[in-house]
Amino acid sequence: MEKEKFYITTPIYYPSNKLTLGNCYTTVVCDAIARYNKLLGKDVFYLTGTDEHGQKIAGKAKDAGKTEMEYLNEIIADAKELWKLLDINYDRFIRTTDEDHVKVAQHVFTELYNRGYIYKGSYKGKYCVPCEAFWTESQLVNGKCPDCGRDVIDQEEEAYFFKLSQFGDKLLDLYKNNPEFLEPQSRVNEMINNFIKPGLSDLCVSRTSVKWGIPVPFDKNHTIYVWVDALTNYLTGVGYLSDDKMFNKYWPADVHVIGKEIVRFHAIIWPAMLMALDIPLPKKVFGHGWLLFGGDKLSKSKEVASKECVDPRILAPRYTADAVRYILLREIPFGSDGSYSTEGFLNRINSDLANNYGNLVSRTLSMLKKYNQSVVPSYKDSNDPLDKDLINIVLTEEQNAKNYMKKLDSSKALTSIFAMFSKANKYIEVTEPYILAKDPSKKERLDTVLRNLIETIRIGTIHLSAFLPEVSKKVMDILGVEAKIGEPKFYDMKEGKTLENCPILFPRLDVQKELDELAKL
Numbered sequence: 001m002e003k004e005k006f007y008i009t010t011p012i013y014y015p016s017n018k019l020t021l022g023n024c025y026t027t028v029v030c031d032a033i034a035r036y037n038k039l040l041g042k043d044v045f046y047l048t049g050t051d052e053h054g055q056k057i058a059g060k061a062k063d064a065g066k067t068e069m070e071y072l073n074e075i076i077a078d079a080k081e082l083w084k085l086l087d088i089n090y091d092r093f094i095r096t097t098d099e100d101h102v103k104v105a106q107h108v109f110t111e112l113y114n115r116g117y118i119y120k121g122s123y124k125g126k127y128c129v130p131c132e133a134f135w136t137e138s139q140l141v142n143g144k145c146p147d148c149g150r151d152v153i154d155q156e157e158e159a160y161f162f163k164l165s166q167f168g169d170k171l172l173d174l175y176k177n178n179p180e181f182l183e184p185q186s187r188v189n190e191m192i193n194n195f196i197k198p199g200l201s202d203l204c205v206s207r208t209s210v211k212w213g214i215p216v217p218f219d220k221n222h223t224i225y226v227w228v229d230a231l232t233n234y235l236t237g238v239g240y241l242s243d244d245k246m247f248n249k250y251w252p253a254d255v256h257v258i259g260k261e262i263v264r265f266h267a268i269i270w271p272a273m274l275m276a277l278d279i280p281l282p283k284k285v286f287g288h289g290w291l292l293f294g295g296d297k298l299s300k301s302k303e304v305a306s307k308e309c310v311d312p313r314i315l316a317p318r319y320t321a322d323a324v325r326y327i328l329l330r331e332i333p334f335g336s337d338g339s340y341s342t343e344g345f346l347n348r349i350n351s352d353l354a355n356n357y358g359n360l361v362s363r364t365l366s367m368l369k370k371y372n373q374s375v376v377p378s379y380k381d382s383n384d385p386l387d388k389d390l391i392n393i394v395l396t397e398e399q400n401a402k403n404y405m406k407k408l409d410s411s412k413a414l415t416s417i418f419a420m421f422s423k424a425n426k427y428i429e430v431t432e433p434y435i436l437a438k439d440p441s442k443k444e445r446l447d448t449v450l451r452n453l454i455e456t457i458r459i460g461t462i463h464l465s466a467f468l469p470e471v472s473k474k475v476m477d478i479l480g481v482e483a484k485i486g487e488p489k490f491y492d493m494k495e496g497k498t499l500e501n502c503p504i505l506f507p508r509l510d511v512q513k514e515l516d517e518l519a520k521l
């Protein structure tokens with residue numbers, strides 16, 4: 001039987017500077033969703049990459065005394081290293097400077113023009129001469145250029161426009177008929193009230209003043225507006241124009257996961273472009289919240305200025321990729337904003353990873369060694385309410401985790417998975433295997449208790465492997481189980497198998513000492 005496909009994308013990041021922990025958030029969330037869908041047996045395609053055109057990048061390269069490509073290649077190499085460091089398992093890293101993408105962006109532009117959706121007009125705006133950039137009135141800061149703070153002048157240039165104004169009603173129908181197209185629901189109201197109801201204007205989709213961009217194929221004085229160029233990456237990534245078989249298999253995307261500030265590009269401009277092209281729309285756009293740092297969005301410039309260490313390139317090698325992934329996935333309620341602090345991060349490592357999960361695994365495996373020579377014991381179906389309660393919670397939380405992941409909510413799914421581990425730790429306290437072990441007549445009961453613990457670890461760890469792949473692999477290797485979510489089944493371990501002992505998974509941290517040391521870095 002052919003596997004169900006699942007195509008997920010992150011936004012493509014601006015490589016104007018090194019990527020931040022904020023950018024890691026979207027990428028890690030998508031990675032966990034992609035991995036989880038693989039566990040469910042789907043044929044997953046995960047696309048991420050970089051959005052490389054525009055005046056800002058050209059300016060950065062110039063300031064650094066480099067060509068655009070030299071500047072970009074360094075940042076892209078760093079981004080790929082970062083994704084390796086965080087165990088990001090993407091299927092393609094797309095760059096908008098890739099040859100196949102340039103072709104797609106040009107084709108889309110020409111096709112929209114041929115279909116009568118793009119026309120030539122003139123663009124009036126506020127222009128900053130040194131920055132060579134147009135701004136709208138609302139982007140100016142105290143009437144000056146928001147980038148350099150200098151005076152701007154009124155300027156007019158010839159430009160192409162996309163007839164976005166024709167799509168208001170079609171978009172309203174889309175949101176109404178497909179309530180799952182844009183989530184969370186609050187973003188739909190935002191789009192309708194802030195953009196569609198006041199009336200959509202046609203969108204300027206070319207510039208003559210921006211040189212670092214993809215040329216309009218039939219009018220080479222113009223380059224294609226970066227957002228039109230960038231959005232089409234989602235088509236290029238799965239073989240549009242280059243591999244029909246692949247494109248027909250993966251398109252439409254199952255979900256574009258993006259930050260809330262770029263929802264309007266994905267929920268207004270992008271579906272309008274696709275409707276004009278007669279290409280099916282993505283099934284879902286999900287606008288997530290921000291990782292806040294002291295109440296602010298963690299941006300590329302602020303991170304540099306901040307005193308706390310928020311560099312994933314330092315945090316991941318020091319505390320493991322899994323720990324960094326965990327804090328990003330767990331701390332931000334999906335769809336809302338969430339606060340990050342180093343202290344919160346370190347406390348979570350101690351409470352959830354070391355004390356809850358790590359401790360459960362190491363206690364269970366060392367009891368198994370001590371009381372049963374590390375051999376997986378048989379079990380006896382009992383009417384013991386303690387067993388029933390454990391099994392019931394594990395199977396219920398497993399189903400909850402699945403349901404949450406269907407809604408893309410990793411934070412809640414992790415809460416469910418960790419509820420299984422907390423329950424198992426409590427189960428040890430109430431069943432007291434160390435007391436049972438003292439009485440040979442209780443051997444059968446002891447075996448069942450140990451077996452119940454191992455099965456709970458097995459089920460929880462398989463689910464956890466989408467979120468914390470490194471530590472889960474260690475534990476799944478010890479248990480000898482496959483990373484696969486099938487039909488719910490509590491007893492599934494091979495009896496009689498000898499399990500190896502487990503190294504300490506997450507050493508307990510001295511939070512104050514760590515904070516002091518990080519502050520010195």
Ligand code: MSP
Binds near residue numbers: 011012015230
């Ligand atoms: N290049 C565009 C996207 C084009 S997609 C066709 C862009 N790039 S970006 O680098 O500025 O941002 C990329 C993503 O990173 C956005 O989804 C943004 O929300 C996310 N984040 C950047 N900082 C963030 C936080 N502090 N918290 C959560 N996500 C944040 O926009």
